[in-house]
Amino acid sequence: MYKWFLAWRYLHTKLIAFFGVASVMLCVAMVLVVMSVMGGFLDTVRERSRGMLSDVVLEAGSMQGFPYYEEFETYVAKHMSDIVAVTTPTIVNYGLIRVPDTSQTKPAQIVGVRLNEYCTINDFKGGLHYEEYFPGTTTLAKQPIAVAGLDPNTEKLSLPPELEAANRKWQESVGDPEEIEKYESLPYATSAFPKTAAPYYYDRVFAADIGEPKYEGPEHMGLIVGSDVLWDRDKQGGFKRYLARGTRLALTVLPLTPSGTLTGEPPVRIPLRYADDSRTGIFEIDSMCVYVDFDMLQQKLAMDAQEKIDGGFTKPRAKQLLIGLKEGVDLDEGWARVQAGWLNFLATLGPNVDDGDMTRLGFVDVYTWEDLQRPLIAAIEKEKVLVTILFGLISLVAIVLLGCIFYMIVEKKTKDIGILKSLGASGRGVAGLFVVYAAAIGVVGAALGTLLGSAFVWNINTIQDKLAQLNPALKVWSPDVYSFDKIPEVVKQQDAMWIAIVAVIASMVGSLIPAFLAARVWPVKALRYE
Amino acid sequence: MSNEMLRAKGLHKSYKMGRSVVRVLRGVSLSAKRGEFLAVMGASGSGKSTLLHLLGALDLPNRGTVEYENRDLFGLPRSARRAYCNRDVGFVFQFYHLLPELNALENVLIARLITHSAGSWMGARRQSRADAGELLERVGLKDRARHRPSELSGGERQRVAIARALVNRPALLLADEPTGNLDAKIGGEIMGLLTELNEAGQTIIMVTHDAQVASRAHRRLQLSDGVMSEGGTDRR
Numbered sequence A: 001m002y003k004w005f006l007a008w009r010y011l012h013t014k015l016i017a018f019f020g021v022a023s024v025m026l027c028v029a030m031v032l033v034v035m036s037v038m039g040g041f042l043d044t045v046r047e048r049s050r051g052m053l054s055d056v057v058l059e060a061g062s063m064q065g066f067p068y069y070e071e072f073e074t075y076v077a078k079h080m081s082d083i084v085a086v087t088t089p090t091i092v093n094y095g096l097i098r099v100p101d102t103s104q105t106k107p108a109q110i111v112g113v114r115l116n117e118y119c120t121i122n123d124f125k126g127g128l129h130y131e132e133y134f135p136g137t138t139t140l141a142k143q144p145i146a147v148a149g150l151d152p153n154t155e156k157l158s159l160p161p162e163l164e165a166a167n168r169k170w171q172e173s174v175g176d177p178e179e180i181e182k183y184e185s186l187p188y189a190t191s192a193f194p195k196t197a198a199p200y201y202y203d204r205v206f207a208a209d210i211g212e213p214k215y216e217g218p219e220h221m222g223l224i225v226g227s228d229v230l231w232d233r234d235k236q237g238g239f240k241r242y243l244a245r246g247t248r249l250a251l252t253v254l255p256l257t258p259s260g261t262l263t264g265e266p267p268v269r270i271p272l273r274y275a276d277d278s279r280t281g282i283f284e285i286d287s288m289c290v291y292v293d294f295d296m297l298q299q300k301l302a303m304d305a306q307e308k309i310d311g312g313f314t315k316p317r318a319k320q321l322l323i324g325l326k327e328g329v330d331l332d333e334g335w336a337r338v339q340a341g342w343l344n345f346l347a348t349l350g351p352n353v354d355d356g357d358m359t360r361l362g363f364v365d366v367y368t369w370e371d372l373q374r375p376l377i378a379a380i381e382k383e384k385v386l387v388t389i390l391f392g393l394i395s396l397v398a399i400v401l402l403g404c405i406f407y408m409i410v411e412k413k414t415k416d417i418g419i420l421k422s423l424g425a426s427g428r429g430v431a432g433l434f435v436v437y438a439a440a441i442g443v444v445g446a447a448l449g450t451l452l453g454s455a456f457v458w459n460i461n462t463i464q465d466k467l468a469q470l471n472p473a474l475k476v477w478s479p480d481v482y483s484f485d486k487i488p489e490v491v492k493q494q495d496a497m498w499i500a501i502v503a504v505i506a507s508m509v510g511s512l513i514p515a516f517l518a519a520r521v522w523p524v525k526a527l528r529y530e
Numbered sequence B: 001m002s003n004e005m006l007r008a009k010g011l012h013k014s015y016k017m018g019r020s021v022v023r024v025l026r027g028v029s030l031s032a033k034r035g036e037f038l039a040v041m042g043a044s045g046s047g048k049s050t051l052l053h054l055l056g057a058l059d060l061p062n063r064g065t066v067e068y069e070n071r072d073l074f075g076l077p078r079s080a081r082r083a084y085c086n087r088d089v090g091f092v093f094q095f096y097h098l099l100p101e102l103n104a105l106e107n108v109l110i111a112r113l114i115t116h117s118a119g120s121w122m123g124a125r126r127q128s129r130a131d132a133g134e135l136l137e138r139v140g141l142k143d144r145a146r147h148r149p150s151e152l153s154g155g156e157r158q159r160v161a162i163a164r165a166l167v168n169r170p171a172l173l174l175a176d177e178p179t180g181n182l183d184a185k186i187g188g189e190i191m192g193l194l195t196e197l198n199e200a201g202q203t204i205i206m207v208t209h210d211a212q213v214a215s216r217a218h219r220r221l222q223l224s225d226g227v228m229s230e231g232g233t234d235r236r
């Protein structure tokens, strides 16, 4: 009992305990901040990379894609409806995107999707820009350009009624007048190219003309561009959009034969209209991908059913089949079921499958989204482990430091130890006193450190903004580098708990040697002199 | 039951000082009866503290035995020897040796606390606090209970130390020059307190180099050159 009593006394009467508590606190706070930020970073990347895919993905081994995906969709709907909610095919290809108005040309990864299905299977819709303010108006189907009407007297602009109605729907759903006010105050720009150095933020850009609002021009299929494909970012992480919604864009693609050779036709140029832009939050994706209609792309790439020279048709092909599992289905279990289902399905195909098709089917693999994003996630996971180890090493220094502090305490307390022993305390009891004392320092330090670390993480963006105001060089997080607007601000309870436990154990370990020395103090030697 | 409480026989103790060996005790024997107030006198450095530490089982002799109630202390297991330190003897040091972080009451209580686990303390707590308070009152420090040692005078500290030594109701009180650090007046008061305790039945063995102080005892022994000689008997 005296252990607890004295440890408690030492804790709040000895200045040196303050140093012990402070060093534990700082270590705990430091490790917690690092693990939270890195962990938050990792989670964000995971979440967002999941957002692009589906739970389970069937992927062809090469660019030409794989046949029989439609038949497999039917098979899944029939036999696996207990675990599968949705399926949708995609095509992934490469090509050039060109902005005719500015003669700008860039390479792009072209993703063909069935937009409605694609939006139910993942979070793609949440990253669309115009879709947010004009819900229901983003489409990959044929569309003209919307031209806002400019009243020459009032200089007021008005959009076509469908867009105004959609916008009102958004305003109702937001409800926050401040947010709406912000929207209203943003300028329209009729044409902002060539890029102007205008200081404002092009959040929504529409073509405008004097007269009534209208739709104009030839109809083209829609194109959604990754947010970093065409736009630069400003310092706040906003995008400098400079093309009006509905502007003509062009994609150039190279069709391949099913066996992967060039078809011999010239490259195909597809006229499109800029329908929206997409932000997944992964820079690698947003700076490369553009999205078009699946069926249109399939046709342009000659991946649809083609007439064969010897009669009959080839099978349409897709690059991926995305499979969304039902709520609550375990990912690995779902993967195993799909894998088994796929093999079963192949067995049902029978002998009339073309040899080439058979080969392509053989190269189809079933993945979970985690498998496919592994390279991206693994890098950050490694980084997290590395940084945690580094800071763990620093904490090791803190343990040694604690050991020194305890050693000093034992030295100073030799007489007290002698007194306790002369009163009948055992060596083990006295050693226990110091371990309990260390544990108390550990507990208090860990608690304060958890508070400090959590407070720091919760306010990390504010802190960094304040620092950046002092000196711009201190702005470590820049949205145009890290593709997230903010540093992650989440502290996981489990992380915090483990760090605290380790800190308490570490403090106790740090006190072991001094405690052992205390146990060996010989009372008469300690008590001989004043 | 014999009237003899403590008997030391042929105690030898020497210290190594570098290469030389200082032979402090060279066969010291003594015995103390229940209720006796015994004073051991000797010059400074004659080995009085060394002897008292052996009697209190705070140190081990090179040779010789100390029997308490006919049990050889140095033949006992360590835990039994600790129980002896805690319960059967109370030790009063020349330099008080109080714990600076604790107040007077807690310094007295700590001797009780040592033998208790957290669980058993819950039951013993109230009684112990009452006992400690009573003892402080008895040594005249009732209103100083909440003071830290640094806020007390030398005499007051020694009173706290005496209260601590008595809190477990030991049969034997060992006092090592209890007045050695105090002026004559305060020392006299402390001696008065010890005499009072003795009159109430407390067995006391005290060592001192001061004949004036020793005169309060029933019996005086003289320690010199590492051996003991009878130094006079009760004058009363």
Ligand SMILES: Nc1ncnc2c1ncn2[C@@H]1O[C@H](COP(=O)(O)OP(=O)(O)O)[C@@H](O)[C@H]1O
Residues within 6 Å of the ligand: A525, B015, B016, B017, B022, B024, B042, B043, B044, B045, B046, B047, B048, B049, B050, B051
């Ligand atoms: N731990 C020790 N190491 C070496 N010498 C010691 C030790 N303890 C006591 N001595 C020596 O033993 C002698 C007796 O000491 P002590 O018992 O304290 O005498 P007293 O209490 O009578 O003044 C002294 O000369 C002292 O220096």
Ligand SMILES: [Mg+2]
Residues within 6 Å of the ligand: B048, B049, B050, B176, B177
């Ligand atoms: Mg002495």
